[in-house]
Structure formats: structure tokens, C-alpha cells
Amino acid sequence: MVRFGLTVVRHGETRYNKDKILQGQGVDEPLSATGFRQADAAGLFLSNVKFTHAFSSDLLRAKQTAAAILGKNRFCKDLEIKYDARLRERKYGVAEGRPLADLKAMAKDAGEQCPSFTPSGGETLDEVRERAKDFFEFLCQLAVELEQKEHGKPGAPGRSSGTSGEQFVFPWTNHCSEAEPSSEGSGSSTVLDANILVVSHGAYMRNWIGYLVSDLNCTLPANLTKSQLSSVSPNTGVSHFIIKLENGNLLKPIITCVCLNQDSHLVDVGAECVASKVF
Structure with a gap:
């Protein structure tokens, strides 16, 4: 059984986020002062999580957030x-x-709903989902290869089964509806072959999570509403998943969402925590 943790964080606020201006890929805006505070707050929230890998979008706002975390x-x-x-x-x-209002106006003129509308020169939702699918499959393959590598070392401990109990400390218990499964102690059930941090973007993350839920039957927290599922994460919102691959089977991952767009760390930051459903 290959098992890995996946923590996905949206980047911190930029000036364009605050002013509801679309950035996409062509506007590479840095974090605002508030965005840096949000990123630091997310970092403190995740400070006891021992990550084995960290990935980020190559856009500046994501890179700065990942570095701060x-x-x-x-x-x-x-x-x-x-x-x-x-x-x-x-x-x-x-x-x-x-402005976001311009995108909504374009969609209305085209007789389409804003989330699914594709402006001239833009990506379709299917194209975004294909990128997300490709990256997720890459992470699954990475975890399988790590497990195979460790398994091939006689007497070698698992990647996360060392003597330090600190690496099993997860922040989800006090902030989310479901705790990290078997996150306390050092039994075999706590072993992760990888524990991965990913920093990305709001619309991308919504499409990615949609893929995990609709295509891969990701199990969601019991109290999650449809509105919460369709909403874009607030800046530095944190989502956490556990992925299991039985016998290294990349085609049928078993995915559990422990928490989605968690934002309790933003309470004292002084920025709006509720994101627009379309951004």
C-alpha cells in the first residue's frame, strides 16, 4: 500500500486580488503586504508538518507564498x-x-455562465483539468517510486517512520471536521511514503478538486456543503488529502479529503477570508 499526504494551499493576496482584477498567467503580480502576512500565518499553521516534497506554480505570487510557508x-x-x-x-x-466584472460581462454577452466561459485566448475548463490530472498522476507516480525505493532496502525504515514523533503532528484535528487518520503515535498506520506541499491558484485548485471529486470519487468531509465545494479557496486557504494506492495501482487512487479551504489561520490577519465563487 502506497500512502501519501497532499496539502494544497492557494497563494496569498495580491493587489489585483483585492481589486478583483484577473491575473491568470499573464499578470505576474507579487504578494501584497496582506498577502505576506497570510503566507506567514499559513506557515505557522503548518509549521509542525514535516513535508518531504514541495511544489509551486512558477508564478511569483505562488513562489513567494511557498517560500514563506x-x-x-x-x-x-x-x-x-x-x-x-x-x-x-x-x-x-x-x-x-x-476587472472580474468584465469577464462576467463577456460571458453574459456570449450567453454563457461565467465559470465555464472561455475568453478569447484563454484556457477551457477541460484544458485546466487536464493539466491538473497530469500533475496529480505525476505525484502518484512519485509516491510509488519512493515506496519502491524504500522497500528495496532491507531493514530500512519507511520514509516517515522514524523515531521522532514530531513528524506525525498535523494541525487538522482542531480546525477541521475530520482529523488526520491515525496521526498520533508511531504505528505503521501513520507511515506516509511522501508528504507533499503544493502551492497554486484559486481557479486552478477548484478545477483540480472538481477532478478529484467527480472523476476519482474523493471522499469529502461530512459537513461540507455544495456551496463550499464550488467556491474558490480564500487566499492561503489550506486543503489536505490522504491518497492511498493499493498495490501501487495508479489508476484507482483512494482519496480522502480531510479538510477543504481551511482558513482559521486568517482570523487575525485582517483580510477578507471569504472568496468569490467566481475568480
Whole structure:
């Protein structure tokens, strides 16, 4: 059984986020002062989670967020962040750099709903989902290869089965409806072949989570509403998943969502925590 943790975080706020201007891929805006505070708060929230890998979109707002999160981590300050273009925000074509209201007006003129409308030069939702699917399959393959590598070492401990109980400390228990399964103690059930941090973008993440739920039958927290599922994560919202691959089967992952778009760490940051459903 291959088992890995996946923590997905949206980047911190930018000036364009605050002003409800579409960034997409063509506007590479840095974090605002509030965005840096949000990223630091997310880092403190995740400070006791021992990540084995960190991936980020190669856009500046995501890169800065990932660096801030790892900078607050007790175990992973020096962990290499790998930048991947597959994690970029949805491309909005001619709508990039323009107010969200303009995109809504374009969709209305075309007789379409805003979330599914594709501006000229932009990506379709299917194209975004294909990027997300490709990246998720890459993560599953990575976890399988790590498990195979460790399994091939006689007497070698698992990647996360060391003597330090600290690496099993997860923050989900006090903030989410479901705790990390068997997150306390050091029994075999706590072993993760990888524990992966991913920093990406709002519309991309919504499409990715939609893929996990609709295509891969991801199990969701019992109290999650349809509105919460369809909403875009707030800036630095945290989602956490456990993925199991029986016999290394990449085609049928068993996915459990422990928490979705968790934002309790933002209470004292002073920014809006509720995101628009369309952004």
C-alpha cells in the first residue's frame, strides 16, 4: 500500500486580488503586504508538518507564498521548492489584467455562465483539468517510486517512520471536521511514503478538486456543503488529502479529503477570508 499526504494551499493576496482584477498567467503580480502576512500565518499553521516534497506554480505570487510557508516550518526550512508550470492559474486570455466584472460581462454577452466561459485566448475548463490530472498522476507516480525505493532496502525504515514523533503532528484535528487518520503515535498506520506541499491558484485548485471529486470519487468531509465545494479557496486557504494506492495501482487512487479551504489561520490577519465563487 502506497500512502501519501497532499496539502494544497492557494497563494496569498495580491493587489489585483483585492481589486478583483484577473491575473491568470499573464499578470505576474507579487504578494501584497496582506498577502505576506497570510503566507506567514499559513506557515505557522503548518509549521509542525514535516513535508518531504514541495511544489509551486512558477508564478511569483505562488513562489513567494511557498517560500514563506517553508520559512516558518520547524523541519523543512531548507526543503527545495520545485516550480511547475502545470500548477499555473487558468489562462484568461484577453480578460487578464481586467476587472472580474468584465469577464462576467463577456460571458453574459456570449450567453454563457461565467465559470465555464472561455475568453478569447484563454484556457477551457477541460484544458485546466487536464493539466491538473497530469500533475496529480505525476505525484502518484512519485509516491510509488519512493515506496519502491524504500522497500528495496532491507531493514530500512519507511520514509516517515522514524523515531521522532514530531513528524506525525498535523494541525487538522482542531480546525477541521475530520482529523488526520491515525496521526498520533508511531504505528505503521501513520507511515506516509511522501508528504507533499503544493502551492497554486484559486481557479486552478477548484478545477483540480472538481477532478478529484467527480472523476476519482474523493471522499469529502461530512459537513461540507455544495456551496463550499464550488467556491474558490480564500487566499492561503489550506486543503489536505490522504491518497492511498493499493498495490501501487495508479489508476484507482483512494482519496480522502480531510479538510477543504481551511482558513482559521486568517482570523487575525485582517483580510477578507471569504472568496468569490467566481475568480
